[in-house]
Amino acid sequence: MKLETIRELLQAEVISKCSNPDIDIKFAKASDLMSDVLAFSQPFTKPEALLITGLTNKQVVRTCDIAGVCAVIFVRGKSPSEETIKLAEECNITILTTKLKMYEACGILYSHGISGTPSEK
Amino acid sequence: MQERMKEKVLFEQKFEISGGDFVNAGDSSYKIKNILREIGIDSDIIRRISIAAYEAEMNVVMYAEYGAMHLLVYPGKILLKIEDRGQGIEDIELAMQPGFSTATEEMREMGFGAGMGLPNIKKNADVFNIKSTVGKGTKLNITFNLNSKND
Numbered sequence: 001m002k003l004e005t006i007r008e009l010l011q012a013e014v015i016s017k018c019s020n021p022d023i024d025i026k027f028a029k030a031s032d033l034m035s036d037v038l039a040f041s042q043p044f045t046k047p048e049a050l051l052i053t054g055l056t057n058k059q060v061v062r063t064c065d066i067a068g069v070c071a072v073i074f075v076r077g078k079s080p081s082e083e084t085i086k087l088a089e090e091c092n093i094t095i096l097t098t099k100l101k102m103y104e105a106c107g108i109l110y111s112h113g114i115s116g117t118p119s120e121k
Numbered sequence: 122m123q124e125r126m127k128e129k130v131l132f133e134q135k136f137e138i139s140g141g142d143f144v145n146a147g148d149s150s151y152k153i154k155n156i157l158r159e160i161g162i163d164s165d166i167i168r169r170i171s172i173a174a175y176e177a178e179m180n181v182v183m184y185a186e187y188g189a190m191h192l193l194v195y196p197g198k199i200l201l202k203i204e205d206r207g208q209g210i211e212d213i214e215l216a217m218q219p220g221f222s223t224a225t226e227e228m229r230e231m232g233f234g235a236g237m238g239l240p241n242i243k244k245n246a247d248v249f250n251i252k253s254t255v256g257k258g259t260k261l262n263i264t265f266n267l268n269s270k271n272d
Contacts (some may be wrong), residue, residue, distance in 0.1 A: 062147035
């Protein structure tokens with residue numbers, strides 16, 4: 001699913017400059033635990049994963065960069081700091097924010113065919 | 122053992138890590154990732170090394186006073202050596218259990234301290250060695266073979 005479609009579904013706003021609406025998102029994961037994001041990053045060597053999170057610090061972007069996640073959606077209308085946005089632009093990671101809660105955002109994406117990250121092994 | 126092999130080091134760089142510096146945490150791993158990309162290492166191996174480096178770096182930031190991460194590139198393998206000065210680990214076996222954590226509330230609020238750090242490092246490594254002395258610090262040697270896929 002195109003990132004632009006996801007943005008529409010979640011009534012989200014793109015807040016980083018490097019937005020690439022044509023990225024084809026295949027999987028999503030939702031977590032506020034960065035180690036969990038890293039632990040389940042196994043299948044992602046291609047930039048096709050989306051992270052849904054309520055955490056907005058710089059480490060979220062670092063984690064996404066390392067785990068191969070290409071876009072992040074912050075839930076509950078949260079906005080990251082300028083520093084976080086700057087780092088995301090450097091790493092070519094698109095940041096969006098939605099007023100929806102995490103559960104609602106996940107539900108909408110799941111019901112539209114975005115699956116969770118595949119289980120390991 | 123590794124010392125005895127005396128393999129030729131193709132590239133090496135050392136990165137300093139300050140304990141408690143959450144703002145710059147991850148910078149060294151980011152640099153390592155870019156270096157490996159420039160060298161032309163396979164992207165799957167880069168991802169595994171980056172994850173291990175990042176988890177190790179976060180451990181130093183969270184639990185130690187000071188640390189250094191040493192990247193060594195050999196013809197057939199990559200070695201990450203992380204050495205810190207700090208509280209050390211009392212029970213390594215326990216620390217290796219997924220979910221076990223001694224993280225503070227502050228660390229958890231930052232999204233860390235889920236008790237997945239060391240297990241994540243081990244999972245991504247081909248060879249993983251850990252030594253720790255309580256009150257002194259911890260040493261990690263993490264090896265990645267360049268011609269294997271780990272799993």
